Amino acid sequence: xxxxxxxxxxxxxxxxxxxxxxxxxxxxxxxxxxxxxxxxxxxxxxxxxxxxxxxxxxxxxxxxxxxxxxxxxxxxxxxxxxxxxxxxxxxxxxxxxxxxxxxxxx
Amino acid sequence: xxxxxxxxxxxxxxxxxxxxxxxxxxxxxxxxxxxxxxxxxxxxxxxxxxxxxxxxxxxxxxxxxxxxxxxxxxxxxxxxxxxxxxxxxxxxxxxxxxxxxxxxxxxxxxxxxxxxxxx
Numbered sequence: 223x224x225x226x227x228x229x230x231x232x233x234x235x236x237x238x239x240x241x242x243x244x245x246x247x248x249x250x251x252x253x254x255x256x257x258x259x260x261x262x263x264x265x266x267x268x269x270x271x272x273x274x275x276x277x278x279x280x281x282x283x284x285x286x287x288x289x290x291x292x293x294x295x296x297x298x299x300x301x302x303x304x305x306x307x308x309x310x311x312x313x314x315x316x317x318x319x320x321x322x323x324x325x326x327x328x
Numbered sequence: 329x330x331x332x333x334x335x336x337x338x339x340x341x342x343x344x345x346x347x348x349x350x351x352x353x354x355x356x357x358x359x360x361x362x363x364x365x366x367x368x369x370x371x372x373x374x375x376x377x378x379x380x381x382x383x384x385x386x387x388x389x390x391x392x393x394x395x396x397x398x399x400x401x402x403x404x405x406x407x408x409x410x411x412x413x414x415x416x417x418x419x420x421x422x423x424x425x426x427x428x429x430x431x432x433x434x435x436x437x438x439x440x441x442x443x444x445x446x447x
Contacts (some may be wrong), residue, residue: 223391223392254432256430256433256434258375264439265424265437265438265439265440266375266424266434266437267437268429268433268434268435271430271433277435309374309375311375311433311434313430313431313432313433316377316388316390316391317377317380317432318377319374319375319376319377320374321374322374
């Protein structure tokens with residue numbers, strides 16, 4: 223199994239801040255990584271695929287980078303709607319998700 | 329417009345078999361490249377992929393749950409069915425139907441349905 227570890231588990235920030243979430247894989251997954259946003263009571267929403275490709279319709283304030291075992295999701299200039307939980311997902315071998323990062327309002 | 333919706337029992341007893349149906353529209357599972365599957369989420373916890381079925385009937389299962397899962401499709405009804413045997417309270421959670429829009433990542437999700445396992 224490929225394990226994904228996200229850090230931090232919880233992140234407190236303010237509207238307008240720039241934040242970065244990290245996802246580390248237990249082995250090389252090349253760029254086979256996606257990021258999702260999940261608001262309470264809602265289904266996840268795809269933000270980024272293939273580590274850095276922005277899904278159609280997603281704000282360019284979201285960006286992804288990385289390859290191999292370490293990846294980041296960056297949100298520039300936080301907006302009120304961005305406070306949610308974020309998950310990474312690998313698809314190099316089957317599919318696994320990270321444990322999630324909850325982005326809270328400071 | 330692509331839509332997916334889950335249906336099935338909201339309460340099952342331990343040891344019973346859960347059968348969930350995903351009814352979808354806006355795409356075809358008979359076309360090359362299509363796939364539909366299931367992901368679940370225990371309350372307050374992370375997402376867990378369960379199973380995926382491709383347009384050509386190729387099936388993939390979570391290695392840790394493969395012995396308990398069966399996924400099938402009815403292309404004419406635009407439905408995908410997931411069966412999970414020997415349900416346990418730890419299987420309580422929200423079950424999502426998803427479309428593989430990638431390949432291998434998921435842009436389209438159903439709203440999810442909460443399944444509770446309790447006697």
